[in-house]
Amino acid sequence: MARRKITNSQIVCLTLLWGILCYMLLAYSKEINFYTVFTLVASGIIVFVPIYKNKKHQDK
Secondary structure, three states: OOOOOOOHHHHHHHHHHHHHHHHHHHHHOOOOOHHHHHHHHHHHHHHHHHHHHHHHHHHO
């Protein structure tokens, strides 16, 4: 299966969207607890690991 390349503009858009969602989660939550922090970390992993892997394959 061929991997689809992610362009730099797509990476910027994904990062900005993720940042906006994290800000909204922190701004509108009543309290910051373990569940909130876990959600931020898990979403960061889901967003940034594929970006890292894609960039690593583009450098080769």
